[in-house]
Amino acid sequence: MPLPCARCQTPLPKWELTSGDRAICTNCGSENTVRVFPALFAAETAARPEAAAEGEAACFDHPGKRAVGACRQCGRFVCDLCAVQFDGETWCPSCVAAGSGQARAANTEITRTLYDSVAVTIPLASFIFWPMTILTGPATVVYALMKWRQPLSLVRRSRWRFIVAMLIGLAELGGWIWGILYYIARGRMATP
Amino acid sequence: MTAERYQKLPGRRRGLIRGASLWLGSGYLLSVKSMRFREDYKRFYFRDVQAIAVARAPRFHISTRSIFFATLWLIAFGISSAAAPQFRAALWVVAAALVIAWIVISAFFSCRCRIYTAVSREELPSIYRVWTARKFLDRLTPHIAQVQGAVDPNWAEQARDIEPGQPSPLAGAAANSLHSDARVHTVAADVLIATLFLSGVADLLLLRSNAALATQQQLVSALALIVEAVFLFLQYQRGILRAPMRNLAIATMFSVGAMYYVKQMMFSFYQGIQQGAGKSVKIPFFLSGSALTRGIDAGICIILGLVGLGIIFLDKDRRSPSDLNL
Numbered sequence: 455m456p457l458p459c460a461r462c463q464t465p466l467p468k469w470e471l472t473s474g475d476r477a478i479c480t481n482c483g484s485e486n487t488v489r490v491f492p493a494l495f496a497a498e499t500a501a502r503p504e505a506a507a508e509g510e511a512a513c514f515d516h517p518g519k520r521a522v523g524a525c526r527q528c529g530r531f532v533c534d535l536c537a538v539q540f541d542g543e544t545w546c547p548s549c550v551a552a553g554s555g556q557a558r559a560a561n562t563e564i565t566r567t568l569y570d571s572v573a574v575t576i577p578l579a580s581f582i583f584w585p586m587t588i589l590t591g592p593a594t595v596v597y598a599l600m601k602w603r604q605p606l607s608l609v610r611r612s613r614w615r616f617i618v619a620m621l622i623g624l625a626e627l628g629g630w631i632w633g634i635l636y637y638i639a640r641g642r643m644a645t646p
Numbered sequence: 647m648t649a650e651r652y653q654k655l656p657g658r659r660r661g662l663i664r665g666a667s668l669w670l671g672s673g674y675l676l677s678v679k680s681m682r683f684r685e686d687y688k689r690f691y692f693r694d695v696q697a698i699a700v701a702r703a704p705r706f707h708i709s710t711r712s713i714f715f716a717t718l719w720l721i722a723f724g725i726s727s728a729a730a731p732q733f734r735a736a737l738w739v740v741a742a743a744l745v746i747a748w749i750v751i752s753a754f755f756s757c758r759c760r761i762y763t764a765v766s767r768e769e770l771p772s773i774y775r776v777w778t779a780r781k782f783l784d785r786l787t788p789h790i791a792q793v794q795g796a797v798d799p800n801w802a803e804q805a806r807d808i809e810p811g812q813p814s815p816l817a818g819a820a821a822n823s824l825h826s827d828a829r830v831h832t833v834a835a836d837v838l839i840a841t842l843f844l845s846g847v848a849d850l851l852l853l854r855s856n857a858a859l860a861t862q863q864q865l866v867s868a869l870a871l872i873v874e875a876v877f878l879f880l881q882y883q884r885g886i887l888r889a890p891m892r893n894l895a896i897a898t899m900f901s902v903g904a905m906y907y908v909k910q911m912m913f914s915f916y917q918g919i920q921q922g923a924g925k926s927v928k929i930p931f932f933l934s935g936s937a938l939t940r941g942i943d944a945g946i947c948i949i950l951g952l953v954g955l956g957i958i959f960l961d962k963d964r965r966s967p968s969d970l971n972l
Contacts, residue, residue, distance in 0.1 A: 457697055457699065457762070458699070458760075458762075458767065459699070459701055460699035460700055460701035460703075460757075460758045460759060460760040460769075461701035461702075461703045461758050462701075463767075466699075472800075479701065482701075482703075484701040484702050484703055485701065485702050486699050486700065486701045487699070487700040487701075487779070487783070488697060488698070488699045488700075489697060489698045489699075489783055489787055490696070490697045490797050490801050491695055491696060491697060491790050491791070491794045491797055492794045492795055492796075492797050492798075493693065493694060493695060493696045493763075493764070493794055494696035494697055494762075494797075494801070495798075495801070562687075562689060563687060564686060564687050564688070565684060565685065565686050565687065566684070566685050566687075567683060567684055568680070568682075568683050568684060568685060571682060571683050572683050575682075575683070607678075607680075607685050608650075608652070608676070608678070608685070608687060609652045609654075609667070609669050609676070609678055
């Protein structure tokens with residue numbers, strides 16, 4: 455399999471690769487540092503599902519292909535193409551896609567909403583049009599409390615954004631309460 | 647199910663909206679791409695990784711860290727009005743040194759990193775400096791080697807013969823894309839760069855002028871830059887122009903818009919101070935800005951112009967593979 459240049463995607467020439475882990479691309483002239491692993495050569499000999507002989511167990515989705523295992527969750531037979539190997543177990547694509555039951559473990563998350571970032575942005579963004587802070591201040595506190603138990607980023611563990619969001623929200627709320635009380639008090643002092 | 651603990655790998659890209667980072671999981675590399683309120687995850691299992699390639703390439707990335715330093719500089723510049731002139735001169739020297747350092751690092755010490763599997767060739771956006779790439783490879787390679795074993799030292803001999811300049815089947819997707827025949831710069835892009843330089847120089851020449859000429863120059867420059875930027879967008883959409891010049895057009899439009907708001911804010915402060923002193927404020931100040939905003943405007947225009955020149959002269963990777971007849 456040819457190795458493409460990381461910059462322009464043109465295959466790197468073999469004579470460059472033989473000289474070590476550095477190769478100059480003949481198209482863009484970039485110096486590529488290349489680290490190659492055995493999977494590069496294994497890919498071309500990847501197994502393909504074999505045709506099932508008469509009387510042999512066949513794949514649920516591909517009746518013409520020989521079954522190589524059964525789904526751990528639903529028990530359907532799967533061929534080489536359909537078998538999803540995860541954590542030493544075999545699963546069928548339907549169970550993995552549904553992500554229910556034990557197959558949930560094989561269905562890895564690909565996206566998450568960052569509720570803590572949303573919470574911290576609401577009160578800060580409202581400063582652009584500050585009268586909105588009368589709404590966004592308390593809304594931020596409520597939102598942060600509601601989403602407190604929601605999963606955060608896969609790689610970020612701390613909930614400090616929620617705390618900061620609540621502090622800013624409370625400060626905005628406090629500011630409004632203080633401002634309103636101040637104007638009421640001033641109005642009383644002004645009246646004879 | 648217990649939550650998995652990830653180890654942070656070298657490299658992190660922090661933009662105003664987008665970000666990226668890489669993490670080490672149990673048996674896989676986790677690529678995290680964030681878009682302010684959402685994170686997308688991609689896992690590259692060590693058993694599937696075929697190769698990792700790092701190519702030197704210019705990367706003019708404006709990180710939140712550089713924005714932080716620019717803000718610090720602006721604050722220092724703003725409060726230095728009462729300070730000695732030497733302090734202001736020193737600030738300009740610091741700004742010039744920082745900009746030059748950023749351009750040199752972006753142009754000569756940057757890279758693109760890709761990870762190859764049997765079915766994907768994903769770019770790792772968080773790896774964009776050569777020293778980060780080196781550290782990343784040193785950290786990751788032992789983990790992959792532990793799963794897959796060592797590669798044959800003569801692995802290149804096993805690889806299929808490659809005809810120079812002929813794209814691989816995998817490269818076909820990239821070669822057939824809309825912008826494969828597009829150019830790095832066009833006449834319109836050259837005009838935009840020239841306008842940026844002219845605008846910057848004119849701003850510097852009329853730095854302390856309150857004449858109507860300064861106002862007209864600012865208006866004409868802003869309008870010309872917006873029209874040319876829109877033209878570049880159209881060229882990009884039609885597949886005539888490549889992304890870097892489109893990005894320059896975006897940066898130009900953003901700077902024109904941002905400076906408009908900065909001038910308004912400056913005008914409001916100035917108006918408040920003047921009215922406090924019982925004086926009226928002339929409208930031309932609002933349109934053309936003060937010497938400070940005009941200086942910043944000039945600096946931004948010249949930097950963007952230099953970036954444009956950098957794109958033209960440094961980004962030579964976009965020749966079509968068919969142009970290469972070896």
